[in-house]
Amino acid sequence: MSIEVLVVDDSAVVRQVISKILNKAKDINVYDVASDPVFALGKMEKKWPDIIVLDIEMPRMDGITFLRKIMIDRPTPVVICSSLAVKGTELSLNALAAGAVDIITKPELGIKGFLEDAEKQIQHTVRNAAKANVSTRDAKLIRSVKTKPPEENILPDLTGMSKTTDRVIAIGTSTGGVQALEVVLTALPRTCPGIVIVQHMPEKFTEAFANRLNSICAIEVIEARSGDRIIPGRALIAPGGKHIEVERSGAQYITRVFSGPAVNRHCPSVDVLFRSVAKHVKQNATGIIMTGMGDDGAQGLLAMQSAGAQTIAQDEASCVVFGMPKEAIKLGAVNFEISLDQIADKI
Structure with missing residues (x-):
């Protein structure tokens, strides 16, 4: 047909x-x-x-x-x-x-x-x-833009809290990820660990996407640049058309943003991010693979798991496209398979 x-x-x-x-x-x-x-x-x-x-x-x-x-x-x-x-x-x-x-x-x-x-x-x-699988999208996935929580709910500047920068959440997603990330990030408090995200998205879209999320989340959401610190209450989104890696700088974790060939047909690539986290963050990381077409991120998540990181996949019922999580599960790279509405709590 x-x-x-x-x-x-x-x-x-x-x-x-x-x-x-x-x-x-x-x-x-x-x-x-x-x-x-x-x-x-x-x-x-x-x-x-x-x-x-x-x-x-x-x-x-x-x-x-x-x-x-x-x-x-x-x-x-x-x-x-x-x-x-x-x-x-x-x-x-x-x-x-x-x-x-x-x-x-x-x-x-x-x-x-x-x-x-x-x-x-x-x-x-x-x-x-x-x-x-668009039937998985409920009202919270198509709601209008909310306002940022009142100032009293936002903690003071966290840049000096070096002892809390040893946790990194790495998230990879593609088709359906715009809605899924909104569900996850709007549910997180400013006390959550630092987050680095690859969302397959063209150039010029990621800055506007980060700004939109920043306007509706308690946490800070920005388009990543090289040298940005990964700190509690901050989510860094890879720019469209560039890869992102996590590196260690003394007691801190920072991002490296760079141009390069597509990996698994994507730039930014989830595998590039996950492999860097496996190398530099190891057991202090959590890797999350969410809705998306293809297999980008599966091998990288396996590398994170082998390095001692906790690994999570969004379940089929809540995915728009159960491609990337499915491939990671098939590799045995996933410790926990959970629904979209449970991911924020897990973080």
Whole structure:
């Protein structure tokens, strides 16, 4: 059976080109297109798609409002097709937080040529989205942005607490990770150990993603730079397009951010982070592998376990895509397999 796709975009060129690209694949069928969400809802009353390819900025109803509506009414895998402009970056992150599975980034100019050049990527993205378990997402995964807790709930500056910097939490995630990380990080107090995160995400997205999380979490969340200290109450997110490692500097742990070739098809790579933690942090670390497509992080988690670290995998029932955790479990690299809502407590 083919994957039935509905394309929703106000650009006739985009609708035409995406339909042509997807219909080239034998296992994908674009059964209809719509110029905005209002038209799309009418078409979906007659036939509900397996996948929706969705623009964000459209007339009558914006894509994020439409996305939230269908995620509440009838959760369906959605792939965002959006620009990487600064405004588009924020909107795309909001779409991921609202339940979108993945993003196809398109330029402001030369869209037709870009889409044609990215044919295989677009087909691959739609196939992966079809495997997503979006029904696991409950209200807390699509809630609106909250405010940061009152100042009295936030501890004083912790940079001088060198004796507490010997614990490191390393987290790796991909598809579905934007929502999952929000669930975990918003539940953590400022007294939690320092955290280093790899979320598979393009350049320009990670800074906006970190800023968004920082605005709703009690802990500090920032995009990592080389030399950043890993301290209690702080989460450091690897920049898109760069790897991140953890290194020891005297009694402290710091990050090293650097450019390099993709590992397991990803940059940043979870394996790169986990292997560095296995080498430098050893038994003082906890490794957590969460929802995501593929096997990035499985070997690195095994290295952490062999070095004495505690290792955790998100369970299948709460994963959007049970790929990365499954591969780590198959390797015997996981000490605990737990649901998403238990991970913050475990940390």
